[in-house]
Amino acid sequence: xxxxxxxxxxxxxxxxxxxxxxxxxxxxxxxxxxxxxxxxxxxxxxxxxxxxxxxxxxxxxxxxxxxxxxxxxxxxxxxxxxxxxxxxxxxxxxxxxxxxxxxxxxxxxxxxxxxxxxxxxxxxxxxxxxxxxxxxxxxxxxxxxxxxxxxxxxxxxxxxxx
Numbered sequence: 767x768x769x770x771x772x773x774x775x776x777x778x779x780x781x782x783x784x785x786x787x788x789x790x791x792x793x794x795x796x797x798x799x800x801x802x803x804x805x806x807x808x809x810x811x812x813x814x815x816x817x818x819x820x821x822x823x824x825x826x827x828x829x830x831x832x833x834x835x836x837x838x839x840x841x842x843x844x845x846x847x848x849x850x851x852x853x854x855x856x857x858x859x860x861x862x863x864x865x866x867x868x869x870x871x872x873x874x875x876x877x878x879x880x881x882x883x884x885x886x887x888x889x890x891x892x893x894x895x896x897x898x899x900x901x902x903x904x905x906x907x908x909x910x911x912x913x914x915x916x917x918x919x920x921x922x923x924x925x926x927x928x
Contacts, residue, residue, distance in 0.1 A: 782838040
């Protein structure tokens with residue numbers, strides 16, 4: 767059962783919190799994180815009636831394991847990108863940088879998420895959405911300027927001395 771829960775938790779994090787997974791990979795702590803997290807449901811696994819179907823036990827454990835991973839900032843920003851920044855979303859998707867840039871946006875919007883206490887109760891709050899849209903717009907605009915500067919520099923003819 768624990769092996770199955772580790773696999774399901776890893777899949778959940780891959781889909782909903784790839785920013786966390788990337789950080790854990792950089793720190794070489796994915797396995798430690800998953801094992802420690804599964805350890806938090808040991809008591810629950812022992813308390814649950816063994817006559818219950820396995821899927822009920824799995825669901826109860828996954829609810830506990832993912833509680834602090836919800837709501838997903840990654841999914842929240844992905845949805846906003848797709849709905850409100852459709853052209854940018856398509857460009858990022860086509861270039862293969864959508865996940866990378868979405869993770870960058872999570873970091874860029876970090877203080878807004880914290881200041882407005884992003885949680886399951888207020889994830890549908892319009893003010894929060896507008897604030898995040900503003901952050902994304904600012905990020906995309908500043909990114910466009912830096913990309914334009916790099917492009918301009920690359921297009922400059924090389925100066926030769928003769």
